[in-house]
Amino acid sequence: ILNVEQSPQSLHVQEGDSTNFTCSFxxxxxxxxxxxxxxxxxxxxxxxxxxxxxxxxxxxxxSATLNTKEGYSYLYIKGSQPEDSATxxxxxxxxxxxxxxxGKGTHLIIQP
Amino acid sequence: EPEVxxxxxxxxxxxxxxxxxxxxxxxxxxxxxxxxxxxxxxxEFLVSFYNNEISEKSExxxxxxxxxxxxxxNFTLKIRSTKLEDSAMYFCASKRTGLGSYEQYxxxxxxxxxx
Numbered sequence: 001i002l003n004v005e006q007s008p009q010s011l012h013v014q015e016g017d018s019t020n021f022t023c024s025f026x027x028x029x030x031x032x033x034x035x036x037x038x039x040x041x042x043x044x045x046x047x048x049x050x051x052x053x054x055x056x057x058x059x060x061x062x063s064a065t066l067n068t069k070e071g072y073s074y075l076y077i078k079g080s081q082p083e084d085s086a087t088x089x090x091x092x093x094x095x096x097x098x099x100x101x102x103g104k105g106t107h108l109i110i111q112p
Numbered sequence: 113e114p115e116v117x118x119x120x121x122x123x124x125x126x127x128x129x130x131x132x133x134x135x136x137x138x139x140x141x142x143x144x145x146x147x148x149x150x151x152x153x154x155x156e157f158l159v160s161f162y163n164n165e166i167s168e169k170s171e172x173x174x175x176x177x178x179x180x181x182x183x184x185x186n187f188t189l190k191i192r193s194t195k196l197e198d199s200a201m202y203f204c205a206s207k208r209t210g211l212g213s214y215e216q217y218x219x220x221x222x223x224x225x226x227x
Contacts, residue, residue, distance in 0.1 A: 004154075034215065043116065044155075044203070046215035089155065098168045099145065099157030100216065 006090055006103035013080045013110055020076040021106040023090030027071035031095040035064055035075055038105070039086045047075075047088075080110045114138045116219035118204050124225045125194055133189045133222045135204030143207040144187045145216060146179065148172070148200040155203065161187065194226045 005024045013019045032051045038044040048057040053068040061078045091100035117136045146158040159169045205216040
């Protein structure tokens with residue numbers, strides 16, 4: 001899968017506010033979508049893997065939705081905290097491929 | 113909690129030299145990967161490895177690159193003759209099974225600087 005786009009590239013959010021950002025990908029040959037959270041100098045951390053159209057997944061204050069027909073996924077963070085500051089990467093995966101194709105990420109900064 | 117480890121954290125080498133980047137995947141995982149990120153660019157897939165052979169590779173993974181699982185725990189990436197453009201952060205990842213929807217667990221990366 002090519003042409004993975006994430007928007008916005010960076011985002012400044014006040015602590016306590018909720019926010020969301022987007023991952024767009026070609027809808028053909030879709031198999032799964034991975035979201036990762038990556039803090040500087042640490043390993044990218046797997047957040048969610050989604051496969052079905054309409055999937056919604058939640059982990060604490062973070063949730064994600066998937067629309068495979070139109071080729072997008074949203075990541076939501078409710079009540080942002082400073083520890084949410086990180087780069088959020090999406091990686092859709094095509095059928096028959098094992099390697100992940102990553103977007104450039106959304107760099108989220110939570111301001112106290 | 114088990115994690116993927118990589119050594120060294122930073123490697124500096126001269127152009128034309130061979131480098132070996134090392135990874136210890138999670139112990140019960142069967143699928144292994146290398147990715148890289150050139151500064152300011154996307155994380156790019158290089159190669160996947162299963163059952164002691166390459167299962168998939170990208171266009172980036174040319175004859176200068178090779179991978180090996182020399183024993184039951186290590187997974188290595190060798191670059192035979194480094195070029196300036198090989199400077200990047202190299203990530204190892206592992207996955208438990210072959211089902212495509214399972215997470216790949218990433219190591220913290222090795223920053224390779226070619227001078």
